[in-house]
Amino acid sequence: MKTYEQINDRIESGKAVVLTADEIMDYVDRQGIEKAAEEVDVVTTATFGPMCSSGCFLNFGHSKPKIRISEAWIEDVLVYSGIAAVDVYLGATQLRHNDPANMDYPGEFRYGGGHVMEDLVAGKTLQLFALSYGTDDYPLREIRTYFTIDDLNQAIMVNPRNCYQNYNVAINDSDTTIYTYMGCLEPNRRNASYCSAGQLSPLLNDPFYETIGIGSRVWLAGAGGHVYAEGTQHTGDCDRTSDGVPRESAGTLALTGDMKQMRPDFVRGVSLRGYGVSLGLGVGIPIPILNQDVLRRTCVRDRDIFAPVVDYSHDYPEKTGRTICHVSYVQLRRGEIEVEGKKVVVGSISSYFKALEIAHLLADEIRRGDFCLSKPFAYLPRNRASRPLVVRNSSHE
Amino acid sequence: MSKTETKKWMLFFPRCECEQPIVYHLVKDHNLVVNVYRAKVTPNEEGYLVLDVTGTEEDIASGMEFVKTFRVTINETGIGVMRDEKRCTHCGICVPHCPTGALSIKDNKTRRVEFNGEACIECLECILVCPYAACASAF
Ligand code: SF4
Numbered sequence: 001m002k003t004y005e006q007i008n009d010r011i012e013s014g015k016a017v018v019l020t021a022d023e024i025m026d027y028v029d030r031q032g033i034e035k036a037a038e039e040v041d042v043v044t045t046a047t048f049g050p051m052c053s054s055g056c057f058l059n060f061g062h063s064k065p066k067i068r069i070s071e072a073w074i075e076d077v078l079v080y081s082g083i084a085a086v087d088v089y090l091g092a093t094q095l096r097h098n099d100p101a102n103m104d105y106p107g108e109f110r111y112g113g114g115h116v117m118e119d120l121v122a123g124k125t126l127q128l129f130a131l132s133y134g135t136d137d138y139p140l141r142e143i144r145t146y147f148t149i150d151d152l153n154q155a156i157m158v159n160p161r162n163c164y165q166n167y168n169v170a171i172n173d174s175d176t177t178i179y180t181y182m183g184c185l186e187p188n189r190r191n192a193s194y195c196s197a198g199q200l201s202p203l204l205n206d207p208f209y210e211t212i213g214i215g216s217r218v219w220l221a222g223a224g225g226h227v228y229a230e231g232t233q234h235t236g237d238c239d240r241t242s243d244g245v246p247r248e249s250a251g252t253l254a255l256t257g258d259m260k261q262m263r264p265d266f267v268r269g270v271s272l273r274g275y276g277v278s279l280g281l282g283v284g285i286p287i288p289i290l291n292q293d294v295l296r297r298t299c300v301r302d303r304d305i306f307a308p309v310v311d312y313s314h315d316y317p318e319k320t321g322r323t324i325c326h327v328s329y330v331q332l333r334r335g336e337i338e339v340e341g342k343k344v345v346v347g348s349i350s351s352y353f354k355a356l357e358i359a360h361l362l363a364d365e366i367r368r369g370d371f372c373l374s375k376p377f378a379y380l381p382r383n384r385a386s387r388p389l390v391v392r393n394s395s396h397e
Numbered sequence: 398m399s400k401t402e403t404k405k406w407m408l409f410f411p412r413c414e415c416e417q418p419i420v421y422h423l424v425k426d427h428n429l430v431v432n433v434y435r436a437k438v439t440p441n442e443e444g445y446l447v448l449d450v451t452g453t454e455e456d457i458a459s460g461m462e463f464v465k466t467f468r469v470t471i472n473e474t475g476i477g478v479m480r481d482e483k484r485c486t487h488c489g490i491c492v493p494h495c496p497t498g499a500l501s502i503k504d505n506k507t508r509r510v511e512f513n514g515e516a517c518i519e520c521l522e523c524i525l526v527c528p529y530a531a532c533a534s535a536f
Pocket residue numbers: 480484485486487488489490491492500510523526527528529530531532
C-alpha cells in the first residue's frame with residue numbers, strides 16, 4: 001500500500017520507479033505482483049487520436065476603443081462569442097466559412113477548428129475578424145487584426161469529451177463506399193477501422209476509475225492539465241469482461257490544460273474526407289500504483305481487450321444497437337480481423353506510435369521530478385448508463 | 398547482351414517542351430519498355446510524367462541522354478508521391494488502403510508506419526485518406 005503523498009515524495013526526490021503501460025506486464029511477470037507493487041510508483045498510459053469534443057477558450061484583451069464581440073472568425077473559422085466581451089470558444093469540428101462541406105461529395109474539409117488550434121499552438125500568426133452591434137461602453141463595431149498565441153491573455157483548452165475508454169471497430173455492410181469519422185469504409189466489408197491505443201489507453205488501465213477521477217493531473221499535449229469533470233456520454237455502466245474491461249466505448253474524460261504550454265506535435269488538425277474536421281490530440285495519464293489491485297489492472301494486455309464490430313452504413317446511423325461480433329486488440333494490431341468467417345483488413349485511426357511516445361515522455365518527466373500526481377477529489381460515476389435523445393412531437397407529450 | 402533492368406523516372410516538362418513525343422522515341426529509338434504510372438501533360442502548361450523504363454543498361458543510358466537533349470528534368474528517384482515524416486502521426490489508417498504495401502507497419506511493437514517509395518504505384522489513395530495531410534503529390 002502506498003499513498004499519493006508517498007509517491008509524490010519519491011517523485012520529488014527523483015527516486016520514483018516509473019514504467020509505461022506496455023512495459024509493466026512483463027515486469028510484473030518477472031518480479032511477481034507483490035514485489036512489483038512495492039517497487040513501482042507510477043505506470044504511464046497514453047493515447048493519440050481524433051477527439052472531436054475538443055476546443056479552447058481564448059481571451060484577446062481589449063482594443064482601443066473597446067469591442068463587445070458578438071460574432072467572430074479566426075482564419076475564417078467561426079468561434080462562439082456568446083460570452084464576455086473579448087472571450088471566445090473555438091471548437092475543433094467547426095468548418096471554415098464557405099467550405100463547400102459535402103456539397104461536392106465527398107468533401108475534403110481541408111481546414112477548420114482543429115487546424116486553427118494546431119496553428120495557434122505552432123505559434124503561427126492568425127487573423128481575427130470580429131463584429132459587434134456597438135454599445136455605449138463598447139463602441140467599436142468591427143475589428144480585423146492579426147495575432148499569435150503569445151498575444152493572448154489566455155488560451156485554455158477545455159474539452160468536454162476525450163479519451164474514450166474503448167471504441168467501436170467500424171465496418172461497411174453496404175455495397176457503396178461510405179465516409180465516416182472512422183475514415184473511408186469500402187463496400188462489402190472490404191476494410192475496417194478502429195480507434196484506441198488498447199493496452200496503453202488510460203481508462204483501459206483503470207477500468208473502474210479508481211485513480212483517474214475529477215482533479216487528476218494529466219499530460220495534455222505536453223502541458224500540465226487535469227480532469228475537470230466526467231466526459232460527456234460517460235457510461236460507466238457498460239458491458240464488461242469478467243476482469244471488468246469494457247467491451248464497448250464506456251467511460252470518457254473532460255480535460256483542460258494551458259495551450260501556451262502545449263507542443264504542436266500533439267495538437268493536430270484532422271481532415272476526414274466526406275465527414276469533416278476534428279482535432280488529433282495526445283493525452284498521457286499517470287496511474288499511481290497504490291496497491292496490488294491497481295497494479296494488476298494496469299497489466300491489461302491487448303489480448304484481454306475486445307472491441308465491438310459495428311456496421312456504419314446502417315446500424316450505427318440508425319442506432320439499431322446491433323453489434324456484429326467482438327474482436328481482440330491482438331487481432332486488430334495484426335492488421336486483419338475475422339468477421340463472420342471473412343478476413344477483413346483493418347487500419348487504426350488512433351496512433352499507437354504517438355501514444356507510446358507520450359507514455360515515455362510522461363515517464364521521463366515523472367522520473368525527473370517535473371510531474372507530480374494529484375489525488376482525485378471526486379470519482380467518475382461507475383453505474384450510470386447513457387440516455388438517448390427522445391424525439392417528442394410536442395412539449396407536453 | 399547485358400541484362401535488362403528497370404528504372405523509375407519522374408520527368409518534369411517546362412511549358413515549352415510539353416509538345417515533345419518523348420515517350421514515343423524512348424520506345425522506338427531506344428528499345429525501352431515503358432510503363433507510365435501517372436502523367437499530367439497539358440499543352441501550354443508545365444507537365445509531369447512518372448514512368449518505369451525497362452531495357453539494357455546501355456539503352457537506358459542512351460534513353461536518358463536523349464531525354465536530356467530537351468529541357469526536361471529527370472528525377473531518378475522517380476517518386477511523385479511523398480510522405481512527410483514530420484506531419485505523419487503513424488496512425489496507420491492509410492495502410493489497408495495502399496494496394497502495394499508501400500505504406501506498411503513492419504514493427505508491431507512501435508507500430509511505426511514505413512513508406513517505401515519504390516513500391517509506390519502512385520494511385521494517390523493515401524492522399525485521399527490521410528487525415529493529417531502527410532501524403533502529397535509532386536504534381
Ligand atoms: S494516414 Fe497519414 S498520418 Fe496516418 S500513417 Fe498514413 S501517412 Fe501517416
